[in-house]
Amino acid sequence: MSAQAGNIxxxxxxxxxxxxxIIESQRLGFDEPLWLGRRGYGVGWVAQNRSTAPAKADARALWQSGNGVFLPGLVASGLTAQQANIVAAQRLVERILEGEGGADLLDEEPYATRLTPQFELLASTCDEGDDQEIETLEFDVLANGNIVAENLWVKLSWLSYDEDDASLRFRFSFGMVGYEDVAEDYQRQHYAAQLTEAVFPESYIISANPEVERIxxxxxxxxAPAYVERIVYFNAPNGGAQFHQDVERGHLxxxxxxxYGRTSWLAVxxxxxxxxIQRYLARPDAHAGLIEAGVKPRGLKTLLDKAANRDSLSAYLDDHQNDPLDILLNRVPVFAQQLIEARYGYMLEPGDVILLPQQGIGHCCWHSVFCMDDYIGEALSFAVRERP
Ligand SMILES: [Fe+2]
Known part of the structure; x- marks a missing residue:
């Protein structure tokens, strides 16, 4: 098996x-040290190492084994042509953070021209029961003046409940969230993808890139790949995502x-x-580390019981009620250090790509994200399926 190629x-x-x-970074021959942390959780100081893309056979092996496939610079050549759109996206997010409504903003140029005549904005709603939602914009799709698809939407959401984290995302899809089998309706997936391109044309750095398609x-x-269920992320200082997987029927x-900007990843x-996890729990300082991070003695016992057996630990990872494990994954710096030293840490700069295999719940790439800058960045996250 080819080794994963983390660059942190x-x-x-x-x-x-x-x-x-700085002293340690210089001693090891690296540039400036970088702070790795998220929402009050400090992992520590890291440096960026050089890395190259894996060879074709190695990329395939990494994907099959559920590893992240880091492809530095893969879409860098497309960024120059998209510069004006990237600046426009920054301005759009600034205005949303200032409290302006998405519906009004998309009614302005350059959005109005790009949306018409294909996409008609029908309504702007906000689900009061969802604290992370900012606004949902609903669209119909028109062809020659006739409706050809209904109920496409763009959902704007915060990435966390934290007041000090302005990270937000635009998710493009359709139908009833959680009820509809979106993979069954490729036509509407395709329209939702086109809607992403109308709002964020910088999406083309992936979707119109023959080299990405070939790889x-x-x-x-x-x-042939199709890019569906698209999300455009704006990670803010102090922000990012906790460990999770993105397994969903219908995409690979x-x-x-x-x-724009930089993010760091733990992808395992x-x-x-x-x-x-089992290796960490065998460390002599593991119990103290967990207690210090907020695990209660009873929670520690639960975690140790679950972790004694591979299958029960696997099921516990998928369980939403797993606070002690959640703390280990997202609040224990020594555990993150262990993952980085095992080369599961990646840092992405503009133009860099990471592929995250999501074959199934038992075999997929779990990942966690950190913003690395003191400004808001931008990133594209598209599910990949085979083009029907
Ligand atoms: Fe994810």
């Missing part, structure tokens, strides 16, 4: 000062491309994540 080097713990991190065909062993995995195949 761990320098030192969160208690270090920047000066200490996906070889890596996923498919004839996710392609994520950094457009589920079987390896289980091994890493």
């Amino acid at each position: 080097v761990y320098l030192g713990p969160p208690g270090w000062t920047r000066e200490q991190a 996906l065909c070889a890596t996923l062993a498919i004839k 995995g996710v392609i994520f491309a950094q457009v 195949p589920k079987p390896s994540l289980i091994e890493e």
Whole structure:
């Protein structure tokens, strides 16, 4: 099996000062040290290592084993032509953060011209029961003045409940969330993809890129990719995503491309994540680390019981009621350090891509994301399926 090729080097713990991190970084021959953290959780100081894209056969092996496939610079050549659109997206997000409504903003140029005549904005709603939702915009799709598809939507949501984290996302899909089998309706998936391109034309750096298509065909062993269930992320300072997977019927995995700013990732195949959890729990300082991060003694016992057995730990990972494990994954810096030292840490700059295989609940790439800048970045996250 080819080794995963993380490009982050761990320098030192969160208690270090920047000066200490600089000394260590220089000693190891790296550039400036970078702070890795999210919403009050400090992982520590890291440095970016050089990396190259895996060879074709290695990329295929990484994908099959559920590893992230890091492809530095894969979409970099497309960024120059999209510069004006990237700046426009930044401005759009600024205005949303200032409290302006998405419906009014998309009624302005350049959006109005790009949306008409194909997409007709019908309504703007907000689900009061969903604290993370900002606004949902509903669209019909028209061809020659006739409705050809209904109930497409763009959902704007916060990425967390944290007041100090302005990260938000635009998700493009259709139908009833959680009820509809979206994979069954490729036509509407295709329209939702076109809607993404009307609002964020920088999507073309993935969707109109023959090199991306060629690599996906070889890596996923498919004839042609379709990019569906698209999300455009704006990760803000202090923000990012906790460990999760994105397994969904009807798609094979996710392609994520950094457009602006930088993000860091921990991306681990589920079987390896289980091994890493067990390895951490065998450390002499594990119990103290968990208690310090907020795990109660009873929770610690539950975690140790579940982790004694591979299958029960696997099921516990998929359980929504797993607070002690959730804390281990998302609040224990020594565990994150262990993953980085095992080369599961990646840092993406504009133009870099990571592929996240999502074959099934037992075999998929779990991942966690951190914003690396003191400004809001932009990234594209598209599910990949074989084009019907
Ligand atoms: Fe994800």
